[in-house]
Amino acid sequence: MKNAIFYLTCLLLSNYIAAQEFQLSGTVTDQKSQPIPNVTILIKGTSTGTQTNEDGKFSFYLEKETYTLVFSYQGTDRKEVVVDLIKDNELDIQLEEILEKLDEVLVKSVRVEADSPITHSNVSKEEIATRNLGQDIPILLNYLPGVVSTTDAGTGVGYTYIRVRGSDASRVNVTLNGIPFNDAESQGTFWVNLPDFASSVENLQLQRGVGTSTNGSGAFGASLNLLTDAVSETASGEISNSFGSFGTRRHNVKFSTGILNDHIEIAGRLSAIASDGYVDRASSDLKSYFLQGSYIDDTTLIKAVAFGGHEITYQSWFGIDQTTLENDRTFNPAGQYTDADGNTRFYDNEVDNYKQDHYQLHWNQKYTNNWSTNLGLNYTYGRGFFEQFKEDEDFADYDFTPIVIGGETINTTDLIRRRWLDNDFYVINATANYKDNNLDVDFGAFYSFYDGDHFGEVIWAQNAGGSEIRDNYYFGNGKKDEFTIFGKTTYRINDQWSAFLDLQGRFVGYETTGDTSDRVPLEVDEKYDFFNPKLGATFHVNKTNHLYASYARANREPRRSDFENGINTAERLNDIELGWRFTNKKAVINANLYYMWYKDQLVLTGALDDVGAPIRATSGESYRLGIEIDADIALWDRFIIKPNLAISSNKNKDFVTSKDGSLVNLGDTNISYSPNIVLGNMLIYQPIKNLQLGFLSKFVGEQYMGNIDSKASKLDSFFTNDLNIVYEIKNIPVFKSIVLTGLVNNVFDLEYVSNGFFFTFDDDFTNPGTIITREGAGFYPQAGINFLLGATLKF
Template sequence: MKTMKNWLLTGLLFMIVSTVFSQGKITGTITDGSNSLPGANAVVKGSSDASSSDFDGKFSINTSVASGEIVISYLGYDSKTVKFSVSKGGTMNLGAIVLTSNSNQLDEIVVKSSVVDIAKDRKTPVAVSTIKATEIQAKLGTQEFPEILRNTPSVYATKGGGGYGDSRINIRGFDQKNIAVMINGMPINDMEGGTVYWSNWAGLSDVTSAMQVQRGLGSSKLAVSSVGGTINIVTKASDMKEGGSVSSGFGNANYLKVQGSYNTGKLANGLSASVLLSKTSGDGYINGTQFDATNYFVALGYATKNNKHDFQLTVTGSPQWHNQRSTVSTIETYQKYGSKDDPNTRYNADAGYLNGDEYNIRKNYYHKPVASLNWDYKINETTKLSSILYGSWGRGAGASATGGIGGLSYNSSAFLMPNGMVDYTKIQAWNSGQGQVNFNGANRTRTQIGGVYQNSSSTGRTGLGTTASPYVYNTTSGISQTSSINSHDWYGAIINLDKKLGKNLTLDFGVDARTYIGYHYTVVNDLLGGGEFFDNSMASLKPAGRHLTSTYPTDVQWNPFQKKEYDKIAFNSTGKVRWYGAFTQLEYSKDKLTAFVQGAVSQQGYKREDDFVYLPTDPLASTDYKNILGGNVKGGANYNLNEKNNVYVNAGYYSKQPFFNAVYPNNKSTVNPNLTNEKITGFEIGYGFRSRFFNATVNAYNTTWNDRYLKGNALPDSPGIIGNTTYTEYIGLNEVHSGVEVEMNSNITDKLKVNGMFSYGIWEYKGNATVNAYYQADNTPVPGYVGNIAYMDKVKVGDAAQLTASLGASYEVVTRVSVDANYNFNDKLYAGINPINFSSPDNKGSLQLPSYGTMDAGFSYKMLVGKNKDNSVNFRLNVNNVLDKTYIAESRTNTFADDNLPVSGTQPIGSKGTYASNGMLYNGVATTNQVFFGFGRTWNFTLRYDF
């Protein structure tokens, strides 16, 4: 066993906090009618006197006023105002203050900034679900951050390859490039490609106060990519209640996490501070996916005594490295290293051994700190200015393999040990001329070039691969580990002016400006025994090229401002993006009716610099900015029929600019002649019911996505076309996503709570698309492959379950001892598709994968400690996939059970039979499909001391 068992932290943080002379003291206990509400806010209206409830729901405020009102608020509950009167030096106990649950609301007292677009229940007309900090802290465990959203309607989250932070999420069938992710009002989707890498944000789970998912176009005033929805993450503020916590957790696969945090609370001088530090490591559930991550969070706050100005400076980051599973194996491969009925779902075709130690050539290492300064200025009773200034500095890369040995990749069968692990020692022996490899029917030994064993990007294979002209193999190639660096500098500002025009009208308008520089190049990490790396990709040095011997470790760069110099290979380009936006919103609210109309416009400029592909004198070495205009308009209304029932409707239109790789396809600097904005039209209608014991929402939606840009894979090998020398683009690709969603929760008794959801989607392509193919070298069209038809009409959109449902319950067995369980079901899950496979009008569509359900369960116990019982020790046990269900989470291919097996030579099609007739099926799916299975049973235990 490793040092995992040394999981108890022994150190505590101590700080001295000054207090001011008070008129009197006000105390009370905040509950939801059955349980205490720890961390609730209590504020004396019109003053800076405030406190937060402890872990038993109790609070105490030293106030300098004799009488007034206290506003009680808590995430997910309606606020309550209570009057008080206290004599000088006296104490007034308000007793039990009961708040009413409002599951989708984040109170404005917690979220001060009008830049943070938080939907309010029975007011904002959008479909929304809110996950509170207590649920994230208790139930996330060893899961990925997006997975906490699995039990909200129309959300599908998977672990991808299974590496730390490699999970992905879909909302209403749209991937996370088309989901806006916001942290405290700041957009974090990559400005070049819209991507979100959760490994960079894994530490957010430690500092999140609440996370809100707005499905559909959402309520964000910015022109962001919220095609499928918006994920709003609100982090802790520095002015939380004084106190802190230390915790430690461990789980399967040597998972270990330790964490400490402390909050000063709001001091008499208006200052506040909050800090958190955590460390997480483990071997990973998937073979060869070891990881190590650190998370830090610092928040500094200042509020003036008259509460006109509030400043919050936040800095957070999560430097990490993790080994990956990037190769998508076939089902028959998982069966080969397990059994036919029990495939080895943990198998990783990238993992292996080098000189007796575990080694994985696929590795991600990254550090993306982000700093933001929020300033909220209450100009007067009707005007408020909210601003965010932010910066982000990403440093890191993804390591992989470059080159080949006689046309063989690093995880070809020639380099696999009997257990399926990669024999990197054998590759090293070949690279150094000390070993033999069998290819092209013979055992071969590597030869030198110019007296040295020279690695390069060459695979050692040439030719077209036809029977008449077989591949030609050579013995001069080798395999190296290289990293594709994807670093960036990102700065932005959002300013919003909120003006009440009268009793019922509020006008918002503001600006959104961003600038982004992305640095993209490749470096050599490990020659694996080779003597040098030959690179001939720099135009100014051709044909002589460069002979390089320098290598660079795959270490995390903690200092993001350090400028490192590298010998760069393969490519070196800089992508620059400028974003200028403006937005406005007019909201009407009176009695039962709330309505809004909203508009935003943005201009995105794209510039590409490249000194590898182009000579310095070539105008394409540095392009002008290609500016593209886009924006949106949307509106909606909510009407409260009575105190329990409400209805709402919303609609909107987006003109969404294409991503960087659509403007400059295939890493070249020629602007795509087929550029067009994507057009998204959304409509939604919903109904809500609220009561003390039961809450429910029902909504229906329709989203049309026209002119979607999609860059496809290379054309297959054929006479006249060499593999991996082309790429494809799809013009006129349209989708329609429609469906219904239901979400509900109920307090059956004071101790028993039940929640559930159901969603059913119909997500299909609409009409046919045009396929164009181009050569990678110069972006020129491939003869005969321009204007081909992809028959996509009615084909199901893949990669996300179109039917999801869940049912969960929690029960307090005795005081502060509870158990909970949740069952999640997924159906109508289709494989990811490549439109090039839909060249025939009678195609079979998308492959439907088997439905599956998983159960999670947990146990919690809180023990009150300390002289006044105001501290606590908390125990939490999570078990995910309790029943150890084996299931396919995603498939990259579309091979059907009744498809014919491939034939060769003169064999007639169908002569070998189908996959079904040959027994090549697993749970009804052809075993040649490339899939990722979901995780089996996992568990973790956490012990936390709150003080």
């Protein structure tokens, strides 16, 4: 493999030398020398063009000639520049005036600017596209600083998860066009419900730590804000297909009418993804859609957006023990049972089957050069179940009546059950913005209401015990309402100093009735009032060096499963961030130091409940202390390196646990699922025009799956490497271009585990009267070397 890559690189390099092409690159900035993303650069008289990235940079590879470049923003010409290209050339372009794109207003209230005192990373549509072959968003974001991604099925398709700074996905606040995506009760983010959503993302921002004020559950590890496809000025169409290991395949079609009659655009996408999974029977059958209609003029943007998905995935969250991991890595115990002849079999429909639809309406209005408003409405409808075959279940657990036959009482049965979720989520979000040369003010209000039913039914039983069809053997309901008001201000004191203030009031009510899935009554009626202040400052040392500091507080209510475990105390987090940003023509470097200290943090115990959801416990006092560094460096023409490093110490203070029948203070222990080192790197080489080679590496240090520093709970470190190839064929008949993409994951075929679970239990059977605490663990193995190949036809 290494020799093949070397010879391929040499061949492509020789082609480049023969072609005599030169690099035309540059940076676009505003009057304050701040980089401007999403500026369109067209070569006059041709259809060739590009856009600046989040750092304001752009690049072409062109043959020797004289070119006129047209720089524009939101369709308005700003500047023409003539370039006589006889060698590699780098430009510095300053636009005198820049208008904010109306599309960007959708997420303005939950995002921060490039020079804000909030630690963040931006990812553009173009960056996502290079590896977007059907894997979920957590996998596509795996190479960002402090991020660890994992997947149940071992392939990045199906159930996938993301952790940031050791915080799990339920503590990463996700918004789609400013609307919360986290489930209101579980606080989790289930990307499997929106398969191929990355194909409809214009850009995203990941804020690490508390971040800025956002809508929905408070961020305790990060905030992830996604903006869906922007309005396209020109008509376009795409057909994409990809195929790969383990029967993985993705098919989608996209279209845009462009702007019709100067005001209207209609765009959409249909996708289908399927995979057999690396783990046995861990199959995925995923379908999704995205449709938007837009009205736009100089001061108004109205968007109606509908998107959703239907997922059917065979369950693969049971994991395997250490012995099975060593002898049969792909074994999946889900659905296992013993038939009447004593043979081990697997139920063929042990699946999750869930549908989720989102309907959004956004109205952005610009009144003057200073004032604008945004109104967002949302309705989300989710419904579905997971199905299980269960052996020897007690009648009493399902309200079955015992059966007496010939004097013998039957009170157990094999059965198939479904546990249902049926929920509605309503949101209204209103914001206003005032902006001039020195002041940028956002303020607004947010209200949401969630109504969710939880119920179970038995769809087949060997002995039904007098039950009726569609009887519910348990039923519960949860209602949650939230009202948030916020105001945040960035004030540019002078050319060097700017200050940031963000004040948020968040008021949450949660009420439950009925029973849990274990048929235990759950009666909750709690209200929480939170005040979350954030403040910071940025110091512009010079054009290339910026320093920042910030403090933020966040409070967070428990989730439904916490209440089931008797926890009703809210968590509190204080977060201090100190950072340095360096930008010049060849490099962008970000470094930050953070200290996050918690009161009553709900840490993962490592154990799972009977539906595979992580169980949490209050840790009292705890903290996360770390340093993060990431860079984007042009080592030489056509060769870029993007390393990042996160080193941290994550500790519970004076952690108390039950051991051998007594409470024991273990002192300071490691917080679960929090590796002390996470390292990523991307080597990107563009040997010829339209060809990009990427070599991507990720190292995750060892971590504990529990909070008691048990050896049995330790996950070993792992170091994986991926190879990414993208080649675009342009100027061909019928098509605008054809993009060919290849991705080889885990190129060195490493056997590794990225996630697992850990549990303890008290054993007094061996020696009655003496309690001994025993430990156990499960693991989720990930796939060895595997590949995905794709082709996108653009019209």
